Amino acid sequence: MIELKDVSKVYPNGVKGLEDINLTINEGEFVAIVGLSGAGKSTLLRSINRLVDISSGDIKINNQSITSASGKSLRLMRRDIGMIFQSFNLVKRSSVLRNVLSGRVAYNNTFRTIFNLFPQKDVNLALKALERVNILEKAYTRSSELSGGQQQRVSIARTLAQEAKVILADEPTASLDPVTTKQVMDDLKKINKEDNVTVVINLHFVDLAKEYSTRIIGLRAGKVVFDGPAKDATDEV
Ligand code: ADP
Ligand code: ADP
Numbered sequence: 001m002i003e004l005k006d007v008s009k010v011y012p013n014g015v016k017g018l019e020d021i022n023l024t025i026n027e028g029e030f031v032a033i034v035g036l037s038g039a040g041k042s043t044l045l046r047s048i049n050r051l052v053d054i055s056s057g058d059i060k061i062n063n064q065s066i067t068s069a070s071g072k073s074l075r076l077m078r079r080d081i082g083m084i085f086q087s088f089n090l091v092k093r094s095s096v097l098r099n100v101l102s103g104r105v106a107y108n109n110t111f112r113t114i115f116n117l118f119p120q121k122d123v124n125l126a127l128k129a130l131e132r133v134n135i136l137e138k139a140y141t142r143s144s145e146l147s148g149g150q151q152q153r154v155s156i157a158r159t160l161a162q163e164a165k166v167i168l169a170d171e172p173t174a175s176l177d178p179v180t181t182k183q184v185m186d187d188l189k190k191i192n193k194e195d196n197v198t199v200v201i202n203l204h205f206v207d208l209a210k211e212y213s214t215r216i217i218g219l220r221a222g223k224v225v226f227d228g229p230a231k232d233a234t235d236e237v
Helices: 041-048 071-079 096-101 111-115 120-132 148-161 178-195 206-212
Strands: 002-010 016-025 030-034 056-061 081-084 166-170 198-203 215-220 223-229
Touching (some): 030 178, 030 206, 041 056, 071 081, 096 148, 178 198, 178 206, 198 206
Parallel strands (some): 030 198, 030 215, 081 166
Antiparallel strands (some): 215 223
C-alpha cells in the first residue's frame, strides 16, 4: 500500500535526510520506525504524505505516485492519510468536537466551518470517534483545557473521523508519561486491528516499538539499517 523506491532527500543546506530508501508497507501493518534523533524518522514519515518533498525516487500509495501528484489528486490522496504529531497540532481555542470535525477534510475552506454548520451525520461520526478513544465526555471542552494525553487521543479521533486508511504518527508519545503513553499506543493498536488501518509510527525507544509493532524499521543517518520482525530487533537499531 505504501511503496518507496530509491528515495533520497537532501535539504537545501546539504544535509542528507534520507538516502536510497526502498520499502514496501502492506495494508494493515503496524510498523515502527526507530532511530536516534536526526536519523531521518520525521523526514521519512513526512515524505509519505508529501509534507516534505523528496529530492529523488518515487513514493506510491495504493499504486499511485504521490511524488508526481498535484492539485486535486494530491488532496484526494492526503484524505486517506491521517497525521498525528508529537505536539498534537490541535486548534487550542476550539472545542474538542470542532477539532475532530476538522478531520472531515471536505469541510475545510468552506463557509460551513465559519458558521459551524456541520451535517448531523458528520457530528455523529465525530462523537463516535471520541467515544472510541474514551474521551466523549470532553466533546464540548476547549482543547486547551485538556492534558497532553487527552489531546493526543483527540488527534487520534480526528483521524478516525477522517476515515483515514493510513495513520502516520510522528513520535506521538514523546511528551507523554508512561501511563498516558500506554493509552495512546493501545488506541492506535485497537484502530489498527479493528479497522485494518495501516499504522506507521516513529518511536525513539525500541522497547515501545517491540511491545506494539509487528515490524521495525531502524534508521541511522538517513539509511535503513534494520528491517524485520519486531521480535528480532536489538537495542542497536
Ligand atoms: P529524526 O526525526 O529522526 O529526528 P529528522 O528527519 O528530523 O530526524 O532529521 C534528519 C536530518 O535532517 C537531521 O540531520 C536534521 O538536522 C536534518 N533536517 C531535518 N529537517 C531539516 C530541514 N528542514 N532543513 C535542514 N535539515 C533538516
Ligand atoms: P522533532 O524532534 O520533533 O523531529 P526537530 O527539532 O527535529 O523536531 O525539527 C523541528 C523542525 O525543524 C522540523 O520542521 C524540521 O524539519 C526542522 N529542522 C530540523 N533540523 C533542522 C536543521 N538542521 N535545519 C533546519 N531545519 C531543521
